[in-house]
Every structure is written in structure tokens, then in C-alpha cells.
């Protein structure tokens with residue numbers, strides 16, 4: 306038997322939607338939001354789940370929490386079928402939605418936590434221990450008496466993350482946990498999640514449009530598009546996958562500082578994409594070695610300095626989506 310904490314086999318979700326065509330006529334149409342997805346997540350993994358708008362990410366997360374029932378396939382979280390045993394599953398998972406709060410708007414933060422303690426029947430000692438850790442690591446001490454509606458977005462997010470962890474879930478689903486946060490708050494949320502995963506081994510599935518979340522937190526990333534998994538592997542491997550997938554090959558950039566302003570450099574295997582004074586940017590295929598290119602430029606042009614820039618993960622993913630049409 307596999308020791309996966311989350312497993313999906315050929316999971317589908319089809320929505321029936323009615324659309325008005327003309328004045329009275331309505332047309333029935335089916336939307337395949339998730340179209341046969343299979344993957345496993347082992348205990349302790351921290352995995353990014355990304356894709357363009359409408360790709361099927363939220364639908365997948367909703368099936369994993371039991372909010373939606375799959376139309377087909379098999380899905381298990383901690384050995385539980387979420388749709389059948391949603392309440393039992395609730396004790397094993399924590400969910401954070403960046404766009405809305407699970408806290409009580411008018412209550413001070415600590416009252417929300419007290420309610421959660423009763424809802425989840427968390428034993429006192431465990432509750433006290435978890436509260437202490439969250440308050441300390443998420444810097445909540447000053448906020449406990451403040452009603453949620455008076456918290457800033459970053460403070461509320463920290464409050465929400467704590468709320469999702471008080472019952473010691475095995476799995477934490479995070480849907481856009483850094484959306485709308487400033488740089489400092491983002492860094493603090495990311496730092497906390499990394500620590501949580503390292504120290505407690507909490508399994509994390511992270512959905513985000515901020516690829517820095519993924520770069521800083523996840524070794525593994527899954528890409529979903531049109532309801533299908535189009536990539537599952539390391540972040541680094543995405544570069545090659547983007548190219549192999551029919552998308553334009555991803556490129557690296559050679560940044561060249563010349564002794565003086567010159568016309569665009571002409572060299573085989575690269576093309577100038579930008580010129581600013583004596584600095585020129587040359588794009589070349591990500592998989593090609595930079596050495597012959599550097600040698601060719603150095604032989605022909607008066608060089609002061611040069612450096613190689615790796616492709617941005619944003620670029621790679623944008624190419625991947627574009628290549629799939």
C-alpha cells in the first residue's frame with residue numbers, strides 16, 4: 306500500500322451549467338473543471354499547485370476538503386474519502402483561504418480560537434501548546450484582544466494561519482496565502498510555513514499566483530491547465546518541461562558590459578534583446594552552454610564585464626501556458 310497522505314486517481318469534476326441563449330432559450334452545457342487528475346503527496350511534502358485562472362485549482366482543493374464531491378475517480382486524504390466523511394476529515398486538515406477569513410469578524414482573535422477549541426474538541430494541554438507556538442512564531446501576542454475586523458490584511462492572515470493549525474492537522478491547504486500582503490508580511494508568512502513544515506512535518510499543498518511563494522517554499526510543483534495535470538516535478542525541471550511541451554524554448558540571458566556604446570552585438574547562437582548605453586542583453590537557449598558564446602563575444606568585442614541570468618520562473622510558466630494555447 307502506498308504511504309501517500311493525499312492520493313488522487315483519475316479524479317474528475319464536471320459542472321452542469323445553464324446558459325441563456327436568446328430571450329428564453331437556455332442551453333445546458335458541461336464544464337469539465339477537473340478532467341482526470343492523478344497524483345500523490347507523501348507525508349511531510351510541501352507542494353505548489355499552480356495554473357492559470359479557471360484551470361481547476363480551487364475545484365481540486367474543494368474536493369480534497371470534502372466541500373465538493375468528485376464526478377469520477379478516487380480520492381483519499383489521510384485514508385479518508387473526503388466527500389463521505391467530511392467531519393472526520395476536518396480533524397485532520399487545516400484550510401486557509403487568502404481571500405476570506407474563517408475567523409469571527411466581530412470577535413477578538415482569542416475568542417475565535419476558543420470557539421475553535423470547542424468545535425474541534427482540542428484537549429487543553431495541546432491547545433495551550435499550539436497557541437503558544439503560533440502566538441510566538443506568528444507574532445500574535447498584541448493582537449489577541451483585537452476584533453478581527455480591525456486587523457490589517459497581513460495580521461488577519463497570520464491569525465487565520467494560526468486558526469488552521471490549533472487542532473494539529475496533518476495536511477494544510479493554503480489557497481493564495483500571500484495575496485495582497487506587503488513584502489514584509491509575505492516574508493513572515495513564508496518563514497512561518499517553512500518552519501512549520503521542517504519542525505512538525507506538516508504536509509502542505511499551496512495554491513498561489515505568486516511564484517515567489519513556490520520558489521521559496523516548494524521543491525515540487527504541479528501545474529494544472531484546463532483541468533489536467535500538465536507538469537509534476539521539481540521547480541528546476543519546469544524549464545525543460547516548458548520547452549519540451551511545444552512552448553517556445555526557455556532562454557537564458559547573457560548581460561554584457563562593453564567599454565563603450567556599440568551597435569548590437571552580432572554573434573552566432575544568441576540575439577540582442579535589449580541595449581542600454583554600453584550594456585547589452587543577449588538571449589540564448591537555456592539548455593545551450595554559455596561558454597562558447599562568452600568566448601565568441603570576448604574575441605570580437607571590448608568587454609568590461611559579463612554575467613549570465615537564468616530565466617525567470619514567471620517567464621517559463623507563461624511560456625508553458627501560452628504553448629498549450
Ligand SMILES: Nc1ncnc2c1ncn2[C@@H]1O[C@H](COP(=O)(O)OP(=O)(O)OP(=O)(O)O)[C@@H](O)[C@H]1O
Nearest residue numbers: 320322336338356357358359360361362363364365
Ligand atoms: N460551481 C461551479 N459551477 C459551474 N462551473 C464552475 C463552478 N466552479 C468552478 N467552475 C468552473 O470550473 C473551472 C475551474 O474553476 P476553478 O475555480 O477550479 O479554477 P481555478 O484554477 O481555481 O481558477 P482561479 O485561479 O481563477 O481561482 C472554471 O471554468 C470555472 O468557471
